[in-house]
Amino acid sequence: MKRYSAFRLIREAATGNQGWVPAWRTPTPKSHYDAIVIGGGGHGLATAFYLAKNHAISDVAVIEKGWLGGGNTGRNTTAIRSNYFYPESAALYDFSVKLYEGLSKTLNYNVMFSQRGMLMLTHSEPDMEMATRQFNAMRINGIDAELLTAKQVQKIEPMLNFRSDARHPIHGGVLQPRGGTGRHDAVAWGYARAASALGVDIIQNCEVQSFITEAGRCVGVETSLGPIRANVLGASVAGHSSVLAELAGFELPIISYTLQAFVSEPIKPVLNSVVLAPAFGTYASQSDKGGLVCGGGLDRVPSYAQRGNFPVQETVLSGLSEMFPALNKVKLLRHWGGIVDVTPDSSPIIGPSGVDGLFINCGWGTGGFKAIPAGGYLQAHLMATGSHHELSKPFDLSRFVSGHLIDEAASSGIPH
Amino acid sequence: MSSHRIEQKGRIDRSQVLTFRFDGQRYTGFEGDTLASALLANGVRVVARSFKYHRPRGVCNAWFDEPNAIFNVTLRARELPNCLATTTYLEEGMEARSVNAWPSAQNDLKAVLDFAHPMWSAGFYYKTFMWPNWHLFEPMIRRLAGLGKVSPDHYDDYVSNQRFAHCDTLVVGGGAAGIAAACAAADAGDDVVLVDDHRELGGGLFQQSEVEGHTPEDWIAGQRAAFEAAGGRVLVQTTAFGVFDHKMVGLVQNAGFGRAPRLWRMRTTRIILATGAVDRLMTFANNDRPGVLSLLGANEFLARYGVLVGREAVVLSNNSAGNQAAAVLAAAGMSIERVDARDANLKVLGSTVENALRLFDVLCFRYY
Structure with missing residues (x-):
C-alpha cells in the first residue's frame, strides 16, 4: 500500500496526479478462504481488517451484495459517543471511541473523527x-x-x-x-483499503443465496458468483440480520x-x-x-x-x-x-450464532456506526479464536435465554 | 435598456423598472424578471464561485436546474440564504450577495486556491490532515466550506400554512404535455389538479412563435379557461417534491420572497408527470466557464425575459434538435456558429473553451 500523506499529495500534484492507484483491489473470488465475512459495511470491513492485523489471518473474503458502505454505514448521521448507562455498554462503546481516536493513523486514511462534543x-x-x-x-x-x-x-x-x-x-x-462525528464513507473506505493491502479480497455485487452446511457445521456460502467455502464465517449485515439468519437456519430476537x-x-x-x-x-x-x-x-x-x-x-x-x-x-x-x-434490550448481539462455524455481529439498532471499530475488533477475535473477548462476552445471544439483559432502552432513554 | 434586451420579447412588464443590488453594485431590471435574467440583461457574467477551487461561474440555466447562481438575498430586513437566482423573482430594493466568495464573486480572494488545484484532487482530504491531528485543520476547512451564511434572526411569521387536499388526477408540469393531459382528464370527468412551478402555465411554449394558429399566450389562456370550466384546478408557483406512501404527493407553493411557502398534502389516485426536459451538461474541458450556457436556458431567457444572452455565439450540440432552438436565437439577432459534436469540425474551435469564448460571447450546448 502506497501511503497517503501531504508529501505524497504534493509529489503527485507535481507529476500530474498519474501515480494514484485504486484504494482496494477487485479480485475474482477464490473457491476457499480461511475466513469469510458477509457484509461489506463498516463492521464487516473492520472485521476483515482486524482478522488480518490482529490475528494474522489475511486469507479472508468480504462478500457484499451491493457496494461498500451502501447500507447503514452510508446512511447514518455519523455520531460517535459512549454515553451509556451500564458498565458493559460503557466499556464496549468507549473501547470503540478509543479506537476511533487513533483510526486515521491506524488506517492511514483520514476518517475525520471530530470530537466536537x-x-x-x-x-x-x-x-x-x-x-x-x-x-x-x-x-x-x-x-x-x-x-x-x-x-x-x-x-x-x-x-x-x-x-x-x-x-x-x-x-x-x-x-x-469526546463524542462527535466522523466521515462515515471514509470509515468504510479506509478499512477496505487497509484490509485489501493486508491481503483481504473485497468482493462487491456478490449476494449470499444460501449457506453450505456439512455435518451440522457451516462451511461456506452459495453466492451469485458461485460457491465460496471457508473454515469460519462471520456475518455483519445490519438491516437484514434476521433475513440472513433464516437462510442459515436460526432465529434472532430482532425486529x-x-x-x-x-x-x-x-x-x-x-x-x-x-x-x-x-x-x-x-x-x-x-x-x-x-x-x-x-x-x-x-x-x-x-x-x-x-x-x-x-x-x-x-x-x-x-x-x-x-x-x-x-x-x-x-x-x-x-x-x-x-x-x-x-433487539429487545437495545444492545447488540455479538458471538456464536448457534450454527457451528458462523458468528454474528448485529442488533446495534440506531447506533451501529459509532461501534464499527469495536464490532469489527471483537468479531475478528471471535472468528480467530472461537471464543469471546472480555468486552463482547456480555453481548452473547445466550443472554436472551439466561435473562442477563443489558437494557439500555430503559436505562439511558434511547428511543427504541 | 441594454443591448441584451430584445424589444417585444419576454413576459416582463417594461413599464415597471425595479432597482436592486448584486455584490454591492446597483442594477435595474423589470417586473417579471428573475435575479438571474436581470443580471444577464445587465451583462453580468460572473455571479458565483465554485465550491472547492473558487473558479468563476456564470448563469448557465434558466430555472431550477441552475447550479451556480446561488445568492443570499435581503429584502425588507429579511435575509434568506442560498436563494436560486433563476427562480427568485426580482423585487424593488432586493439586495443579493454571492455566497462563499470574498469580497465578491467577480474578485474572490479565495480564487488563489485554484492556482494549487493539482493538490486538491478528488478526495485529497482523506489522504492528509492526519498528522498531528485532524482537529488542527478542521476549523479552517469548515470555514472554507458551506455556501450562504444564515442570519441568526428568527422571523416569527415565517411559518408555513398547510393544506390537505385530494383529487383524482394530479398533473405535474404545466407545459404543452401537462396542459393536454389535464384537459383530457378533466373532460373525461376527473377531478384534476394541474401544478407548475412557474408563475404561469406554459412551460417551454413561450419559445414557440405560434401554437395551433395562436400566440402561445392566447393558446395557453384558452386551454386554461377550458380546463377550469371543466372543473380543473391550477396551482402555479408550486413544486411537487415527493411521492409518498399511498400516492400522497407533497407540494410546496411559493408565497413570494420572505414568506414561508405553503405545504400541500395532495392525495391522488393518478399522477401524471409531464415535467419536460432539461439540457444535460456537455462534457468538454472548462465547460464551467462563465459564458457557457445550456441552449434551453438561452432560449428561456429570450422567451420569458427578452434577454439575449450574447450577440455572437457558438451553438454546440450532439444532435439535430438544436437547429430549431438556434434558429430562434438567430432570429432575435444572435450571430451563430453551429457546431455538431459529431462533426470533426469541432476542432475549428481550438482545443479549449477559452479559445471559443475569445471569439464569441457565449457558447450554448444541447445534449440528450
Whole structure:
C-alpha cells in the first residue's frame, strides 16, 4: 500500500496526479478462504481488517451484495459517543471511541473523527435529575462527562432556542466532550483499503443465496458468483440480520425498522456540537461541508423499506426548527432511510450464532456506526479464536435465554 | 435598456423598472424578471464561485436546474440564504450577495486556491490532515466550506400554512404535455389538479412563435379557461417534491420572497408527470466557464425575459434538435456558429473553451 500523506499529495500534484492507484483491489473470488465475512459495511470491513492485523489471518473474503458502505454505514448521521448507562455498554462503546481516536493513523486514511462534543439537552428539573443520574453513571464507568447549566449550553450552541416563549425551554444538559462525528464513507473506505493491502479480497455485487452446511457445521456460502467455502464465517449485515439468519437456519430476537435521516443545503458553520433534544426527539450536527445533518426516532412500523416518508420528516424537521428557530429558513437537500435491527434490550448481539462455524455481529439498532471499530475488533477475535473477548462476552445471544439483559432502552432513554 | 434586451420579447412588464443590488453594485431590471435574467440583461457574467477551487461561474440555466447562481438575498430586513437566482423573482430594493466568495464573486480572494488545484484532487482530504491531528485543520476547512451564511434572526411569521387536499388526477408540469393531459382528464370527468412551478402555465411554449394558429399566450389562456370550466384546478408557483406512501404527493407553493411557502398534502389516485426536459451538461474541458450556457436556458431567457444572452455565439450540440432552438436565437439577432459534436469540425474551435469564448460571447450546448 502506497501511503497517503501531504508529501505524497504534493509529489503527485507535481507529476500530474498519474501515480494514484485504486484504494482496494477487485479480485475474482477464490473457491476457499480461511475466513469469510458477509457484509461489506463498516463492521464487516473492520472485521476483515482486524482478522488480518490482529490475528494474522489475511486469507479472508468480504462478500457484499451491493457496494461498500451502501447500507447503514452510508446512511447514518455519523455520531460517535459512549454515553451509556451500564458498565458493559460503557466499556464496549468507549473501547470503540478509543479506537476511533487513533483510526486515521491506524488506517492511514483520514476518517475525520471530530470530537466536537455530544450534547444532550434537558428541559425541566426532572429531566435534569435523569441527566445527573446519567452523568454519574458515565463518570463511574470512567467516561468523560460534564453537567451543564443553561448558560453553559448557550455558550456551546448560541443558536438554540433560549427565548422566553420557547415551547420546551432549555434547562441544562449533559456533554460528552469526546463524542462527535466522523466521515462515515471514509470509515468504510479506509478499512477496505487497509484490509485489501493486508491481503483481504473485497468482493462487491456478490449476494449470499444460501449457506453450505456439512455435518451440522457451516462451511461456506452459495453466492451469485458461485460457491465460496471457508473454515469460519462471520456475518455483519445490519438491516437484514434476521433475513440472513433464516437462510442459515436460526432465529434472532430482532425486529427491523426504518430509521430516517436528513441533510440540508450547505451553510456556513452554525452548529458546534452534536445536539440532541429528547423533548423533540430530534438531534442535529453540521457536516464539514456545511450541511445540517439531522435525525430522530424510528418509524413506528417494522419495515425493510430503505426509504423515507412524510410524517417522520415533518416530526423531525419541526423539532429542528423548534430547537433552532433561526434555521427554519434553511432548505432540505436530501432525505433517506436505512433499516436498523433492534433487539429487545437495545444492545447488540455479538458471538456464536448457534450454527457451528458462523458468528454474528448485529442488533446495534440506531447506533451501529459509532461501534464499527469495536464490532469489527471483537468479531475478528471471535472468528480467530472461537471464543469471546472480555468486552463482547456480555453481548452473547445466550443472554436472551439466561435473562442477563443489558437494557439500555430503559436505562439511558434511547428511543427504541 | 441594454443591448441584451430584445424589444417585444419576454413576459416582463417594461413599464415597471425595479432597482436592486448584486455584490454591492446597483442594477435595474423589470417586473417579471428573475435575479438571474436581470443580471444577464445587465451583462453580468460572473455571479458565483465554485465550491472547492473558487473558479468563476456564470448563469448557465434558466430555472431550477441552475447550479451556480446561488445568492443570499435581503429584502425588507429579511435575509434568506442560498436563494436560486433563476427562480427568485426580482423585487424593488432586493439586495443579493454571492455566497462563499470574498469580497465578491467577480474578485474572490479565495480564487488563489485554484492556482494549487493539482493538490486538491478528488478526495485529497482523506489522504492528509492526519498528522498531528485532524482537529488542527478542521476549523479552517469548515470555514472554507458551506455556501450562504444564515442570519441568526428568527422571523416569527415565517411559518408555513398547510393544506390537505385530494383529487383524482394530479398533473405535474404545466407545459404543452401537462396542459393536454389535464384537459383530457378533466373532460373525461376527473377531478384534476394541474401544478407548475412557474408563475404561469406554459412551460417551454413561450419559445414557440405560434401554437395551433395562436400566440402561445392566447393558446395557453384558452386551454386554461377550458380546463377550469371543466372543473380543473391550477396551482402555479408550486413544486411537487415527493411521492409518498399511498400516492400522497407533497407540494410546496411559493408565497413570494420572505414568506414561508405553503405545504400541500395532495392525495391522488393518478399522477401524471409531464415535467419536460432539461439540457444535460456537455462534457468538454472548462465547460464551467462563465459564458457557457445550456441552449434551453438561452432560449428561456429570450422567451420569458427578452434577454439575449450574447450577440455572437457558438451553438454546440450532439444532435439535430438544436437547429430549431438556434434558429430562434438567430432570429432575435444572435450571430451563430453551429457546431455538431459529431462533426470533426469541432476542432475549428481550438482545443479549449477559452479559445471559443475569445471569439464569441457565449457558447450554448444541447445534449440528450
